[in-house]
Amino acid sequence: MSIRHSLLALLQGEPRYGYQLRGEFEDRTGATWPLNIGQVYTTLDRLERDGMVQKDGDDGEGHVIYSITEAGRAEVMGWFAKPVAQANPPRNELAIKLALALTIDGVDVAGVIQAQRKASMRSLQDYTRSRREAARSDDAAWLLVLDSLIFATEAELRWLDHCEGWMATHAKGAKSGADSKGLTHTNTETSVETMGAATR
């Protein structure tokens, strides 16, 4: 997340001081990414150094007001126009964990998947509940942030299903003897599926 560009975008609306910027940011993103005030002031200092913002005196209560400069406006418009680069995939601890679990003997991979599935499902339940509340209060910005969290969590759960399916297929492809990871149930599963379809 770019704090720098987020602060510039907020200053584009009107001049503000640090605490206001933090409050505004958290309101608009539903407090999903809490900012600490130190980060806000450090970022404002750097933006001032780079000519993107300037100090506009204080508000009479000792708060230093910042406003955006022309260079700052150009920077923030450039940020909006540019797609978020995925050149380096974000480090995904879960993917790394599963990749390692698959290759190391004695790890209960199915157990790792199920533990994650349960945790992710709980998050999804909580996001969905929050989304219903946000929909009632017509909070558009928060709603979109929640949608993003919901879709990302859904993708994670689908990927977990995919991993489990992949493991089952590979166990099937292996020799028919008992498998050390306890995946010999897959043949039974297929038969049950057939039966289920027949009775539907």
Place this chain on the structure above:
Amino acid sequence: MSNEILQLEGVSRTYGEGATAVAALRNVNLAVSAGEFVAVMGPSGSGKSSLLTLSGGLDKATGGEVYVEGTPLGGLSINELARLRRRAVGYVFQDFNLVPTLTAAENVALPRELDGIPARKARRQAKDALRLVGIPELADRFMDQMSGGQQQRVAIARAIVGERRLILADEPTGALDSTTGDGILEVLRGRAEAGAAVVLVTHEARHAGWADRVVFLKDGRIVDEAAAQHDPSVLLTGSAH
């Protein structure tokens, strides 16, 4: 105990006999209370649909017992079972299963009329149910005059008419686009909040996210369960990772 609308005690369902027997459900224990929304997830063939048909008395357990509002289904005659289903259980299917030559209100009133309720009273109850699912104005429409989402609302109205308190939904959003599907889940959620016990079978995690409790089935067994935490602080800590 009194608050439990649906209860499965050690329920098993085996198809076939001897060497070719296949167990669809194995010793399943599950209780769903009034006001509770439970989603059932699991891979194809894990027993999700069997769990639902047994819960609704559409099929009989080969082991254990299913209770609906405290009544054990195992000992009921076919007629008694049919009566209990009409009185207490509402089914919602993926493909709606509505009668095309009847209006929305007539479809919803049908199970009440079959139960011997006078037509006028049944029709009034049908209109109440259509109001609860948000489409009172569509009472006189035929199915070919309605969208998929509207038809599914009619099907839910039919499932809840006459204050049936157990709603069993088998992939009810399967044929709908995602926004319309969300509308259907909102209606199911609303019915749970009004006191019904709702059991939703789905393979879509996003839909299961609407439930209070998600039950994971695998090879006919309940292997895990996820309950909503109802804790707003998880949003701040990003517990998904």
